[in-house]
Amino acid sequence: MEETSALTLVRRLIIVAGIKKNEEGVIKRMIRSELVIVGGNAGGLQAAICAQKHQHLKDIIAIRPEEKALVPCGIPYIYGTLGDVEKNILPDKLFGDAKLKRGEVASIDRKAKTVILKDGEIIGYNKLVLATGSNPVEPPIPGADKRNVWFVRKDFDYLEQLASAMDSARHIVVIGGGFIGVEFADECHKRGPEVTIVELLEHCLQLICPEQLCVRAEDALRDRGVKVATSNTVKSIGGTDKVEFVTLESGEKIECDMVIIGIGVKPNTKLAEEAGLEIGPTRGIKVDEFQRTTGLDIFAVGDCAEKYSFFNSAPIPLRLASIATREGKIAAANLYSPQWRNIGTLGVFSTIIGETAISMAGLTDAEAAKVGYYDIVVGEAESASKHPGTMPGAESMRVRLIFARRSGKLLGGCACCAMTAGEFSNILAACIVNGMTMEQVALFPMGTHPWLTASPLAYQLTDAASNALHKVKGVAA
Amino acid sequence: MEETSALTLVRRLIIVAGIKKNEEGVIKRMIRSELVIVGGNAGGLQAAICAQKHQHLKDIIAIRPEEKALVPCGIPYIYGTLGDVEKNILPDKLFGDAKLKRGEVASIDRKAKTVILKDGEIIGYNKLVLATGSNPVEPPIPGADKRNVWFVRKDFDYLEQLASAMDSARHIVVIGGGFIGVEFADECHKRGPEVTIVELLEHCLQLICPEQLCVRAEDALRDRGVKVATSNTVKSIGGTDKVEFVTLESGEKIECDMVIIGIGVKPNTKLAEEAGLEIGPTRGIKVDEFQRTTGLDIFAVGDCAEKYSFFNSAPIPLRLASIATREGKIAAANLYSPQWRNIGTLGVFSTIIGETAISMAGLTDAEAAKVGYYDIVVGEAESASKHPGTMPGAESMRVRLIFARRSGKLLGGCACCAMTAGEFSNILAACIVNGMTMEQVALFPMGTHPWLTASPLAYQLTDAASNALHKVKGVAA
Numbered sequence: 001m002e003e004t005s006a007l008t009l010v011r012r013l014i015i016v017a018g019i020k021k022n023e024e025g026v027i028k029r030m031i032r033s034e035l036v037i038v039g040g041n042a043g044g045l046q047a048a049i050c051a052q053k054h055q056h057l058k059d060i061i062a063i064r065p066e067e068k069a070l071v072p073c074g075i076p077y078i079y080g081t082l083g084d085v086e087k088n089i090l091p092d093k094l095f096g097d098a099k100l101k102r103g104e105v106a107s108i109d110r111k112a113k114t115v116i117l118k119d120g121e122i123i124g125y126n127k128l129v130l131a132t133g134s135n136p137v138e139p140p141i142p143g144a145d146k147r148n149v150w151f152v153r154k155d156f157d158y159l160e161q162l163a164s165a166m167d168s169a170r171h172i173v174v175i176g177g178g179f180i181g182v183e184f185a186d187e188c189h190k191r192g193p194e195v196t197i198v199e200l201l202e203h204c205l206q207l208i209c210p211e212q213l214c215v216r217a218e219d220a221l222r223d224r225g226v227k228v229a230t231s232n233t234v235k236s237i238g239g240t241d242k243v244e245f246v247t248l249e250s251g252e253k254i255e256c257d258m259v260i261i262g263i264g265v266k267p268n269t270k271l272a273e274e275a276g277l278e279i280g281p282t283r284g285i286k287v288d289e290f291q292r293t294t295g296l297d298i299f300a301v302g303d304c305a306e307k308y309s310f311f312n313s314a315p316i317p318l319r320l321a322s323i324a325t326r327e328g329k330i331a332a333a334n335l336y337s338p339q340w341r342n343i344g345t346l347g348v349f350s351t352i353i354g355e356t357a358i359s360m361a362g363l364t365d366a367e368a369a370k371v372g373y374y375d376i377v378v379g380e381a382e383s384a385s386k387h388p389g390t391m392p393g394a395e396s397m398r399v400r401l402i403f404a405r406r407s408g409k410l411l412g413g414c415a416c417c418a419m420t421a422g423e424f425s426n427i428l429a430a431c432i433v434n435g436m437t438m439e440q441v442a443l444f445p446m447g448t449h450p451w452l453t454a455s456p457l458a459y460q461l462t463d464a465a466s467n468a469l470h471k472v473k474g475v476a477a
Numbered sequence: 478m479e480e481t482s483a484l485t486l487v488r489r490l491i492i493v494a495g496i497k498k499n500e501e502g503v504i505k506r507m508i509r510s511e512l513v514i515v516g517g518n519a520g521g522l523q524a525a526i527c528a529q530k531h532q533h534l535k536d537i538i539a540i541r542p543e544e545k546a547l548v549p550c551g552i553p554y555i556y557g558t559l560g561d562v563e564k565n566i567l568p569d570k571l572f573g574d575a576k577l578k579r580g581e582v583a584s585i586d587r588k589a590k591t592v593i594l595k596d597g598e599i600i601g602y603n604k605l606v607l608a609t610g611s612n613p614v615e616p617p618i619p620g621a622d623k624r625n626v627w628f629v630r631k632d633f634d635y636l637e638q639l640a641s642a643m644d645s646a647r648h649i650v651v652i653g654g655g656f657i658g659v660e661f662a663d664e665c666h667k668r669g670p671e672v673t674i675v676e677l678l679e680h681c682l683q684l685i686c687p688e689q690l691c692v693r694a695e696d697a698l699r700d701r702g703v704k705v706a707t708s709n710t711v712k713s714i715g716g717t718d719k720v721e722f723v724t725l726e727s728g729e730k731i732e733c734d735m736v737i738i739g740i741g742v743k744p745n746t747k748l749a750e751e752a753g754l755e756i757g758p759t760r761g762i763k764v765d766e767f768q769r770t771t772g773l774d775i776f777a778v779g780d781c782a783e784k785y786s787f788f789n790s791a792p793i794p795l796r797l798a799s800i801a802t803r804e805g806k807i808a809a810a811n812l813y814s815p816q817w818r819n820i821g822t823l824g825v826f827s828t829i830i831g832e833t834a835i836s837m838a839g840l841t842d843a844e845a846a847k848v849g850y851y852d853i854v855v856g857e858a859e860s861a862s863k864h865p866g867t868m869p870g871a872e873s874m875r876v877r878l879i880f881a882r883r884s885g886k887l888l889g890g891c892a893c894c895a896m897t898a899g900e901f902s903n904i905l906a907a908c909i910v911n912g913m914t915m916e917q918v919a920l921f922p923m924g925t926h927p928w929l930t931a932s933p934l935a936y937q938l939t940d941a942a943s944n945a946l947h948k949v950k951g952v953a954a
Contacts, residue, residue: 042933053947071927073926087867088865320924321934326922330920350929388566391551422897425924426938430908439817442806443817447827451899453903457802459799461903470530470531
């Protein structure tokens with residue numbers, strides 16, 4: 001204790017003097033910056049952008065260990081669509097006038113208001129934003145240490161090695177049938193090898209989609225030649241040195257020469273924890289509604305930060321780049337005083353398998369019940385994505401909405417299968433965050449066009465709401 | 478006066494007896510229906526659907542003069558994309574259990590609560606919905622009575638004749654560069670002939686789009702081979718019997734063998750006016766916030782009804798199928814008691830020229846000033862429609878938003894050019910009707926996906942709002 005205090009004192013004296021000693025013992029001037037951002041991916045980058053735009057800050061340092069940052073949601077697409085990791089890079093120029101420093105932060109000295117890098121360099125901050133992201137969950141599967149077992153790491157070199165390894169793979173087993181697993185499976189398959197997804201739950205995407213959408217996604221995967229094994233887990237990974245097969249819980253043995261594990265992420269909070277910042281129930285850094293951690297002048301954003309539900313403010317384990325950027329903006333706005341409240345996190349997802357786009361916003365039925373909405377009303381509608389249905393390229397688009405019966409409010413919804421499903425989920429998000437009721441959604445003042453949307457007489461959003469109303473009203477009002 | 482009263486009395490006696498005499502003097506039983514809908518296009522059809530769905534009405538008669546109803550927004554697409562009027566039909570089966578009657582209503586007897594058809598048939602109603610639509614505006618251009626001058630009429634046979642006539646046309650002049658004119662020009666050109674648009678204003682689409690979008694639309698038209706003559710009008714249409722040329726206000730003479738006039742519509746209110754119903758300032762049937770006319774138990778919906786601005790409730794001349802269907806729903810819900818309020822009409826449009834989709838929601842700068850928002854803040858953003866920008870098919874999508882400076886509320890916005898622009902305008906509509914401010918839009922909880930949307934770091938909606946904020950905040954908050 002005493003020793004630590006003494007060391008700290010020495011360090012502070014060095015800081016006050018504005019100097020520091022690096023690993024080689026060379027003393028050089030310490031950098032000090034108004035805003036230090038630890039992490040340079042989606043959340044950190046957005047904080048850097050908004051601190052410049054809205055706070056007019058010039059003196060910003062973003063520290064990131066990676067030489068090149070990746071577009072997080074683009075990672076699966078490296079392997080089929082894009083073909084090359086280089087095509088999935090976040091351009092550093094987005095940092096604008098913020099200084100981008102390559103390095104790894106080893107610790108935070110909250111009293112001294114400095115971060116200490118692994119190479120010994122010390123950087124002082126007035127405001128600190130932690131955007132340390134997340135790491136893949138590594139399940140304790142026997143044999144997971146064999147060669148050619150891969151995780152979905154946001155690391156350029158690692159992902160490049162994965163691409164090379166994939167080129168000689170014949171059969172890949174993807175463990176995990178969530179969005180990442182499904183997207184990886186489809187993209188890897190495009191590259192050549194056979195692919196089998198193994199998913200613990202009854203269906204792929206089950207945690208975020210209603211069953212009928214899960215089934216459609218699985219059908220789309222199978223149509224494209226991806227094998228899907230659900231209600232199953234990988235019990236062990238076999239092979240002498242390199243992967244040769246996996247053994248499933250069901251007893252089945254699948255011969256394969258590569259395994260990709262994509263079963264989720266865990267927040268990277270080591271730095272925060274060691275600095276004594278509080279950690280929340282889903283293991284993210286605890287933050288208040290202004291993205292402030294429990295440490296003075298320290299904010300946390302993105303995957304490393306705890307998320308709180310839009311619906312009931314309960315902690316939720318939801319980690320997406322779109323959420324990270326939103327938090328980056330909020331933190332930047334609140335650096336000097338609480339300006340923008342994070343009203344809570346809403347899950348808004350989309351993906352596409354072949355031509356089958358799927359999107360979701362808000363709560364699933366199960367999540368609604370968990371939040372306390374036991375009594376929900378479901379409204380569904382399906383119609384052509386263009387109108388009349390004879391327009392070239394018209395596809396059938398299905399929408400399913402869930403409303404709270406009592407308040408009538410829209411809680412969640414999903415859409416498939418047209419290419420507009422992505423933006424459609426943002427219409428749903430707008431309706432949800434504004435607390436629109438089934439009556440209001442039924443009367444949504446949508447614009448329509450033959451090439452671009454469904455018919456005004458069969459617009460899926462308003463029709464699904466209208467169908468929900470029909471259920472609750474029973475007879476004439 | 479006395480005579481009329483006597484006649485009316487006789488008619489009422491006949492009605493009471495449940496009989497009527499047709500033109501040939503044959504007496505037959507009069508039909509009486511709980512709900513009579515005059516007009517079977519978008520608004521009337523939607524009223525029929527919703528009266529069944531939400532009021533559980535079985536006894537509905539919809540009367541329409543046309544044998545086949547057309548998908549209104551699909552009409553321009555008959556001529557290029559669809560190729561055939563038959564492919565642009567509203568299926569009658571949508572009427573469900575409502576009886577569809579072909580006929581033309583000649584008058585309404587409000588006291589007797591009947592409508593009298595041209596063939597003398599009398600149909601009694603308890604509730605009446607007028608959905609009589611609109612007719613094309615016919616400008617007094619000398620020579621407009623020549624052969625091969627056409628209007629955009631929602632009439633199957635007429636549009637079929639237009640298609641035949643077009644097959645032998647070499648050069649078509651389209652008068653009017655609004656949505657309909659632009660879409661017709663592009664589609665006619667696809668069919669073969671040369672096409673020139675003549676537009677009175679400085680730009681095509683000027684009434685609904687900011688200048689930069691108009692220019693993009695015009696560029697797209699020209700790229701596709703359509704000639705565009707703006708700030709100009711057709712002074713006269715020349716030719717011995719059939720169209721041979723038009724003379725422009727500028728003096729220019731354009732040789733052509735066909736003219737299509739698409740400069741707007743006027744509400745078809747003859748029936749309502751003759752029945753003594755009040756007419757509003759934009760010449761639509763006056764309705765209250767429940768779509769009730771000034772006549773007892775008579776509602777009006779769609780193009781024939783007056784519209785009132787969402788922003789200030791002032792009458793506005795905005796007529797779209799999407800608006801008609803919304804009013805159809807409202808009227809159906811309010812048949813027996815005021816249930817659903819029409820909170821006002823919001824303009825939400827989209828179109829596409831080639832690959833250039835354009836969409837708009839809410840007010841333009843000029844309209845905002847007219848409503849009293851003299852002080853607006855514009856925020857713009859442009860980025861790839863997919864992410865990373867290296868994704869196949871990624872296009873640049875531009876968004877422009879206008880906010881009221883004082884309240885911060887989103888008043889309007891537009892987007893181009895990706896295919897998602899249509900649904901994007903509906904996100905804007907959701908933000909506008911919910912009164913979202915620039916801060917709220919900047920923090921919109923969007924979902925993103927590489928194939929389906931822009932990057933979360935460059936999502937056009939949030940970025941445009943953020944850029945507007947940047948303008949107003951000036952320095953750190």
